[in-house]
Amino acid sequence: MKTGGKLIVEALEANGVDRIYCVPGESYLAVLDALHDSRVQSIVCRQEGGAAMMADCHGRLTGKPGICFVTRGPGATNASAGVHIAMQDSIPMILFIGQVASHAKEREAFQEVNYRRFFGDIAKWVVEIDDAARIPELLTRAFSVATSGRPGPVVISLPEDMLTSEVEAPVALPAVQVETHPGEAELDRVEALLNAAKRPFVILGGTRWDQRLAFDDIQAISEKWSLPVGVSFRRQMLFDHLHANYAGDVGIGINPKLATRIKEADLVLLIGGRFGEMPSSDYTLLKSPYPDQQLVHVHADPDELGRVYRPTIAINASPAAFVRAFARRKGPAVPGWAEETKKAHADYLAWSTPPLTGPGPVQMGPIMNWLEKVLPEDAILTNGAGNYATWVHRFHRFRRYGTQAAPTSGSMGYGTPAAVAAKGLFPEREVIAFAGDGCFMMNGQEFATAVQYGLPIIVIVVNNGIYGTIRMHQEREYPGRVEATDLKNPDFAALARAYGGHGETVRETDEFAAAFERARASGKPSILEIKLDPEAITPTRTLSDIRDKR
Numbered sequence: 001m002k003t004g005g006k007l008i009v010e011a012l013e014a015n016g017v018d019r020i021y022c023v024p025g026e027s028y029l030a031v032l033d034a035l036h037d038s039r040v041q042s043i044v045c046r047q048e049g050g051a052a053m054m055a056d057c058h059g060r061l062t063g064k065p066g067i068c069f070v071t072r073g074p075g076a077t078n079a080s081a082g083v084h085i086a087m088q089d090s091i092p093m094i095l096f097i098g099q100v101a102s103h104a105k106e107r108e109a110f111q112e113v114n115y116r117r118f119f120g121d122i123a124k125w126v127v128e129i130d131d132a133a134r135i136p137e138l139l140t141r142a143f144s145v146a147t148s149g150r151p152g153p154v155v156i157s158l159p160e161d162m163l164t165s166e167v168e169a170p171v172a173l174p175a176v177q178v179e180t181h182p183g184e185a186e187l188d189r190v191e192a193l194l195n196a197a198k199r200p201f202v203i204l205g206g207t208r209w210d211q212r213l214a215f216d217d218i219q220a221i222s223e224k225w226s227l228p229v230g231v232s233f234r235r236q237m238l239f240d241h242l243h244a245n246y247a248g249d250v251g252i253g254i255n256p257k258l259a260t261r262i263k264e265a266d267l268v269l270l271i272g273g274r275f276g277e278m279p280s281s282d283y284t285l286l287k288s289p290y291p292d293q294q295l296v297h298v299h300a301d302p303d304e305l306g307r308v309y310r311p312t313i314a315i316n317a318s319p320a321a322f323v324r325a326f327a328r329r330k331g332p333a334v335p336g337w338a339e340e341t342k343k344a345h346a347d348y349l350a351w352s353t354p355p356l357t358g359p360g361p362v363q364m365g366p367i368m369n370w371l372e373k374v375l376p377e378d379a380i381l382t383n384g385a386g387n388y389a390t391w392v393h394r395f396h397r398f399r400r401y402g403t404q405a406a407p408t409s410g411s412m413g414y415g416t417p418a419a420v421a422a423k424g425l426f427p428e429r430e431v432i433a434f435a436g437d438g439c440f441m442m443n444g445q446e447f448a449t450a451v452q453y454g455l456p457i458i459v460i461v462v463n464n465g466i467y468g469t470i471r472m473h474q475e476r477e478y479p480g481r482v483e484a485t486d487l488k489n490p491d492f493a494a495l496a497r498a499y500g501g502h503g504e505t506v507r508e509t510d511e512f513a514a515a516f517e518r519a520r521a522s523g524k525p526s527i528l529e530i531k532l533d534p535e536a537i538t539p540t541r542t543l544s545d546i547r548d549k550r
């Protein structure tokens with residue numbers, strides 16, 4: 001006989017879970033008690049939104065479900081921010097919620113929420129476990145659902161009395177991730193389309209990639225067929241940006257030359273992604289439902305194929321399985337598109353070279369250039385949402401898989417908790433979080449978690465004293481009518497020190513390098529606040545330019 005709590009932890013162990021991210025609650029004490037005797041580490045966080053984002057980042061960087069435990073009601077609703085990210089970003093994650101006891105259900109008991117309804121639209125699957133004997137079954141299924149097809153978040157509600165009940169149950173076994181492979185006939189058709197294409201273009205996106213095989217295989221394919229390769233919004237770690245075939249990131253504020261290249265392509269290979277509103281420039285690069293280009297769409301979820309774009313060929317396979325199979329194809333004797341691919345890469349290199357001047361005493365361009373020189377190839381960069389992120393997305397040249405954690409869903413507050421999770425997973429690698437002043441304050445309290453676990457992340461807070469993205473839109477749509485976008489901020493460097501970390505303020509460009517090196521040398525979690533002139537709202541345009549429509 002075992003308690004529900006013990007069975008939950010056994011199922012986690014059976015599925016190779018080594019850590020969970022949590023904020024405790026009296027609703028799931030039985031799980032915490034079982035964790036006490038387990039080798040699964042609990043990482044206690046400061047707010048459930050941050051805990052869920054850490055679990056998301058864990059899933060993003062490992063391909064295995066990130067595990068989060070929260071309490072009912074307020075805990076669950078706080079965590080929903082991370083669940084939504086995992087859903088939109090196709091990230092495997094499991095959120096466990098302590099639920100009210102069975103005798104109190106449906107009375108609107110203390111902190112009671114109906115999770116099937118609450119998470120109905122933002123989770124892949126929601127289940128409440130009423131009988132502890134079914135824990136092995138339902139957890140095995142949860143791990144399978146979270147990782148198979150299009151990965152996503154699973155929510156599991158755990159009534160308190162179920163967790164303390166003692167039952168006989170089978171020993172949990174590891175879940176099986178469902179793999180889907182392309183057929184040879186489909187590969188023949190893709191090959192024929194590629195051979196006939198005059199202006200092909202490849203866009204990589206989604207999840208279910210890996211470094212060891214998929215990353216190398218797609219590189220090999222691009223070389224064999226001399227294909228230009230772009231990556232979808234915030235999926236930049238899928239292709240080496242310094243590879244001669246890399247054409248750029250198909251994201252917000254896309255290089256206009258790249259947008260033209262995609263629009264004028266006669267064949268697009270969309271591998272793994274959904275090509276949603278942001279990467280598709282509001283469905284203009286590929287038209288929905290009938291693209292001008294021939295479209296090969298590869299996706300692990302059959303429901304995504306034909307959902308927004310009617311493809312010429314739909315291939316229901318994970319991107320990794322597809323590229324592995326297609327890499328074995330021979331390729332043409334003389335690749336027809338080599339010269340254009342070279343031009344695409346040259347366009348990218350020009351686009352990703354930062355400007356060295358701009359308003360104010362701090363210039364982000366030289367700072368990014370310096371970081372490019374000193375950051376190792378395997379450094380992990382995280383960020384949330386805000387105009388500051390443009391500096392990372394446009395000017396950091398990602399080289400490897402597993403080096404980026406940023407929400408395609410555009411959620412603010414992601415960078416700091418994601419960095420905490422990333423550093424915990426890969427302590428030997430450098431982890432740099434980028435945040436805006438707005439963004440940092442959303443989950444910046446997880447800096448305390450970095451201090452608690454001795455995780456020396458470096459958070460670069462680009463402080464322009466405004467919710468910059470929204471101010472930019474405001475000045476464009478309603479010039480001069482500023483409302484609710486000014487911020488009065490704390491002293492971020494002092495805040496870092498108050499937490500027990502290292503903090504510095506960068507007021508001039510030249511101060512950055514030394515401050516960064518001191519942060520590195522401190523061995524502590526650090527915050528480097530960059531005082532950026534609010535006029536420097538994009539790399540090339542000032543706020544005044546936008547207001548005055550220059």
Ligand SMILES: Cc1ncc(C[n+]2csc(CCOP(=O)(O)OP(=O)(O)O)c2C)c(N)n1
Nearest residue numbers: 386387388412436437438439466467468469
């Ligand atoms: C959770 C969340 N709330 C609100 C928004 C809307 N939003 C997008 S960017 C932004 C401002 C970001 O400000 P900051 O972090 O200071 O970056 P900046 O644009 O100033 O560089 C806001 C409010 C969002 N994307 N996510």
Ligand SMILES: [Mg+2]
Nearest residue numbers: 436437466468
């Ligand atoms: Mg700001």
